[in-house]
Amino acid sequence: MQDTPDAPSETGHSLDPDDWSAFRKRAHSMLDAAIDHVESARDRPVWTPVPDDIKAAIAEPLPMDPQGTDKVCEDLLTQVLPYATGNTHPRFSGWVHGSGAPGGIIAEAMASAMNSNLGGRDHGANYIEHQVINWMKTMFDFPSTSSGLVVSGTSIATVIALSAARYAKADYDIRKQGVRTDKRRLVGYASSEAHSCIARAFDMLGLGIDALRTVPVNDAYEMDIPALRRAIEKDLAAGHQPFCVVGSPATVNTGAIDDLNAISEVCQEHDLWFHVDGAFGAIAAMNDNLKPRFTGIERADSIAFDFHKWVHVQYDAGCVLIRREDLHRKAFTLRPEYLTAAPRGLAGGNPWFCEYGPELSRGFRALKVWFHLKEHGMHKILQKVEDNCQQAVYLGALVEANPHLELLTPVSLNICCFRFVAPAMDDAALNRLNEEIVMRLQESGVAAPSTTKLNGQLAIRVNITNHRVTKSDFDLLVKEAVKLGKECTV
Ligand SMILES: Cc1ncc(COP(=O)(O)O)c(C=O)c1O
Structure with a gap:
């Protein structure tokens, strides 16, 4: 038995669009916005905090009546998309976050269509x-x-x-x-x-x-x-x-x-x-x-x-x-x-x-995994892993060559832990100083490392699980960290 496509249900129309071609046009433009977002990752600040007016706009009452696809898409573009974690950016190196890849946009759209x-x-x-x-x-x-x-x-x-x-x-x-x-x-x-x-x-x-x-x-x-x-x-x-x-x-x-x-x-x-x-x-x-x-x-x-x-x-x-x-x-x-x-x-x-x-x-999480592994192949993915390990060694060498920085432990794999040091400051003061440096790095949008403590010493922790980062990004990170460290100690 076949339903007519626009047949009303008992209490009204289904949740499908009234106008599929308008929906399709909107969806295509949103797909473009998604691709633009990933393609231009390097051009944005690594992290942009959510402004208060946006937080207030998000905190609207539960919608009881339809706002429509267009309105929600506009809200998504203005209230949500600009304020991502930042891990698509080459200079995101906090915690252990992957970068994602553009193909995931396709796979996630398909998984959503199948709704399995x-x-x-x-x-x-x-x-x-x-x-x-x-x-x-x-x-x-x-x-x-x-x-x-x-x-x-x-x-x-x-x-x-x-x-x-x-x-x-x-x-x-x-x-x-x-x-x-x-x-x-x-x-x-x-x-x-x-x-x-x-x-x-x-x-x-x-x-x-x-x-x-x-x-x-x-x-x-x-x-x-x-x-x-x-x-x-x-x-x-x-x-x-x-x-x-x-x-x-x-x-x-x-x-x-x-x-x-x-x-x-x-x-x-x-x-x-x-x-x-x-x-x-x-x-x-x-x-x-x-x-x-x-x-x-x-x-x-x-x-x-x-x-x-x-x-x-x-x-x-x-x-x-x-x-x-x-x-x-x-x-x-x-x-x-x-x-x-x-x-x-x-x-x-x-x-x-x-x-x-x-x-x-x-x-259907498995679809984006399947898509990604087929699209890129393990050789390329594993080569990026090795590149990241070499970049961690490179950063470690930059730190060791800089008199204002101290490497807190030798680089083992893909993580480099270091701190800014200043004469006559004890560990407690250095901990506060390095925490401040990391917050300022994040707030400036230049880079997003995170922190951890090693033997009680607060480290600027750079975790490199990023397929977009290049060595020059670490040159900039070191330059900025030292600049901020000096600013905070004058
Ligand atoms: C070594 C290790 N184990 C476990 C986890 C937890 O993984 P998930 O955040 O995917 O649950 C993490 C997260 O960073 C990790 O680094």
């Missing part, structure tokens, strides 16, 4: 996500029988991986019974430099943040392996049950690389789950020239990593891979009658993705 729900069933979008996961299995040398999920980012990927670890290692049915206090306490290990998403996962899984033991690091900020062994022995002696170790192929503060091989050996000796927090480091490990530094990653029981960081897929897109599909599925499967798979038809396609994570409704 990848919780399950048998439809085309699922095959794309399966393919992305299969590519990742091949890339990380995981067996074809392993499993995975495209998710919003490493934080939720970590929850999923550690959920599987918790299920696999508990000697009772932890899904049914919850975490039991009359049993040996499940404890895990990560270095003091590990990302907070691991502690958050311990919290969310009911294990408790204290159950994540903090292993000290060596001078290079890498996990101290003898200290890991001692921590495990101590917990065993106290009657606890060690169940996992999390290794970082690149820590968020400095890009330090844990000895993944050594961690995997400790895990093997003690029958522990070896999880890798590969948010951005896992991708570096796939570059042939960098690979030897990450030996052991291929032995992980699970890897969490992001496409939206060093692969430059638009936000948000991450992934979890789990070596044992059965343990992954058993940690999440719950199939009531209304979600039963059929042998054929739309309700086919078993197993469904909803059996591998906490979400039933899932968007």
